[in-house]
Each structure stands twice: as structure tokens, then as C-alpha cells.
Amino acid sequence: MTMGISGFEPTFLVGHEAVRENHRPRFTELGGRRLTGFALVRFAEDGEWFADCPVVLDFEGVRVEICHWKFDELSIGWNAIDTTAAITGWEWSEFTPVWSSADERLEPFVGQELREASLLEWRLPGQDLAHGTLAVEFAFAAGRFHVGNGLDENTIEVGDPQTDFVRHRLG
Template sequence: MGISGFEPTFLVGLEAVRENHGPRLAALGGRRLTGYALVRFVEDGEWFADCPVVLDFEGVRVEICHWKFDELSISWNTVDTTAMITGWQESEFTPTWSSADERFEPFIGRNLREVSLLEWRSSGQDLADGSIAVEFTFDAGRFCISNGLDENSIEVGDPHPDFVRHQLGS
């Protein structure tokens, strides 16, 4: 993708994600969300949801990226959001890092209360069954970064009822 520092390791399933990232995600509790970055196109400002979502909790950055129907990569302090995105051949548009998104604005400066993994368990047959979202809960509300079927999706508020919550930490 030409994103400096981005070397995703995609995991599948609740246990793999919890084992590899659960303690670090839980340790974010009590920290303030101080910033975030998404990739947007210069020409029209549209969010390119295939790229990682970077959240900064007082200097600890978590980078979340979904791929295919059930793969999730979480990395820590690796993506350089100040570097230009290079080698782009996917589109006629120019990607750039942006810290403009109305969904995250209400949470900036707020203390994170807890992090949970949300597991999609549909009542019917569903290609997304077992996919994992990461939910961030603040006193002022919550948002999650979920799988939008081969890209990231950002949802604010209570999660869809087909998600099963697995709280991390105490």
C-alpha cells in the first residue's frame, strides 16, 4: 500500500486476536484518546477504508486494519502518519493521512474506560460469522472498528445485536 511502517499480520478468530493483542488492548484503559489518523483522498476527501485506522492514546498508537471477510491486523506504534503514502497505483486519486473525521471528534481528550473484542455471531448463515471488531468504550459513548467485508468500518454507539462482547482486562 505504500504506507510507511505498515506490515500487517492478519489473524483470524477471537482466540488468536485475544492471545496476541488482548493484554495490550486492555492496558489502554484509563488513557486519553489524543489523536487518530485515516487515509483520505486529496481530490474528494473520501475515506479509503482499506487502509489502517490509527488511534493514539497518549503516545501509544494502535493500528487496526480488516481484510477479507474475517482477517484482522492490529499493530502497535509502527505506522508513520507523517510520511507520504508512496507507490500508489490503485486509483487516480492521491491518498494522504488525515485527522478529520466527525465520528472520532466527541472522543478526543476523553479517557478510555475499556476495550472489548466483538465477535460477529449472526442468527442466520453469514460469511462474516466469527469476524472480530475492536470496541472502545468511553464515559461519553463508544465506537468500534469492524470488518466492513474486506475493509474497515467505523460504528459509533451500541454495536449491532449480532455482536457478542468479550471484555478485555478486569
Template sequence: MGISGFEPTFLVGLEAVREKHRTRLAKLGGRRLTGFALVRFVEDGEWFADCPVVLDFDGVQVDLCHWKLDELSIGWNTIDTTAVITDWEWAEFTPAWSSVDERLEPFVGRELREVCLLEWRPSGLDLADGTIAVEFTFDACRFRICNGLDENTIEVGDTHPDFVRHRLG
């Protein structure tokens, strides 16, 4: 993707993600969200949801990226969001890091209370069954970075009842 420092390690399933990242995710509690970065296209401002979502909690940077139908990579303090994105394969679009997003902006400056892993477990057949989302809970609000079936999605507010919450602490 031409993103400086982005070297994803994709994991599949709750246990793999929990085993690798439980401690570091849990330690984010008590920190303030001080910034975020998403990749948007310069031409139209559209979010390119295939690229990682980068969150900064008082200097601890976590990047989250969903890929394929069930893979999640979580990285720590590796992506340089000040660097120009290079080696881009779609010549008609110009990607750039942006700190503009109406869903995430209201959370900046707030203290994080808890991070949970969410596992999608619907009652019926569902292609997304077993996918993992990461939920960030603040005082009276929350957002999730979810698998949008081969890309990231950002959801704000109440958690869908088909998610099973797994606390990390």
C-alpha cells in the same frame, strides 16, 4: 499500500486476536484518545477504508486493519502518519493521512474506560459470522472498528445485538 511502517500481521478468529493482543489492548484503559488518522483521497476527501485506522492513546499508537472477510491486523507504534504515502497503485487518486472524521472527532480528549473484542454471531446464516471488531468504550459513548467485508468500518453508539462482547481484563 505504500504506508510507512505498515507491516500487517493478519489474524483470523477471536482466540488468535485475543491471544496476541489482549494484554496490550487492556492496558489502553485509563488513557486518553489524543488523536487518530485515516487515509483520505486528496481529490474528494473520501475515506479509503482499506487502509488502517490509527488511534493514539497518550502516545501509544494502535493501528487496526480488516482485510478479506475475516482477517484483522493490530499493530503497535509502527505507522508514521507524517510520512507521504508512496508506491500507490491507483494513479488517478492521491492518498494522504487525515485527522478529520466526524465519527471519531467527538472522542478525542476523552478517557478510554475499556477495550473489548466483539465477535459477530448472528442467529441466521451470515457471511460475516465470526468476524472480530474492536470496541473502545468511553464514559457514556463507544465506537468500534469493524470488518466491513474486506475493509474497515467505524460504528458509533450502541453495539448491535448480534455482537458477543469479550472483555479483556
């Protein structure tokens, strides 16, 4: 599942403990760095975000690459995706995927220093379909956003998370 994205070789993990164990040291190193850019895949024809593709965030040269898949799988990569390379292998689709650095939700955070990164785990009393899904949250002086699981695609939400999330600090 590389989606024609150069350097994207996802390793999907399930559960906050597995993600923390594999990625906490890297997230800790991000603290104090400024968000200097980001990249999302959009369709050239209409500008719509293709939320199945990874969200790439650049913190002064350290890139974190977040991608949700299925109902509970999360891949986090580091400095692997080449957002300057064309996305290939989409001959079956009438749409052309391209990297974009335009997003009104993320743009206000560019230039801000990261205060903290956390995993948010969805915990609703009783079992629901989203129970246990994860989001990666980034907190800055002027606010926060998280890249979450939209049940088989990424979501981006700005502001405080819903109260049914449990926060697990990463760094």
C-alpha cells in the same frame, strides 16, 4: 500488502481467541489513557475515506493500528505506522492518498479516557457470510465506537453495537 504506508507490516489473525491471545496485554495497558488523536487515509482530491487502509488511534503516545482484510482477517499493530510520512506507490491511481485527522465520528472521543476495549464477534443464528467477523470496540464515559469489518474493509460505527455481536473484553 503495505499499501505504500510507512511502517505498516500487517499480521492478520482470524478469530477472537487468536486476537485476544496476541493483543490482550497491550489493550489492558490502554485502559485509563485518553484518546489524543487518530489518523485515517483519505483521498486529497475529494476527502473520501479509503477504508481499506488502517485506522490509527493514539492513546497518549501509544498507537493502535487496526486493519480488516478479506472476510475474517484482522491486523492490529502497535506504534509502527508513520502517519507523518507520505503514502507512496500509488502511480496506478488517479487519486492521492493522504493521512487525515478529520472524522466526525471519531472527533467527539478525542480527549476522553478509555474505560474499556473489547472484541465484538458477529454471531448471527445460522451461518452467514459475516459470521465470526470481528470489530474492535472502545468504550468511553460519553459513549463508544468500534472499528469493524465491512467485508474486506474497515468500518467505523458509533454507539452500542448491534445485538448480533458477542462482546469479548480485552481490558
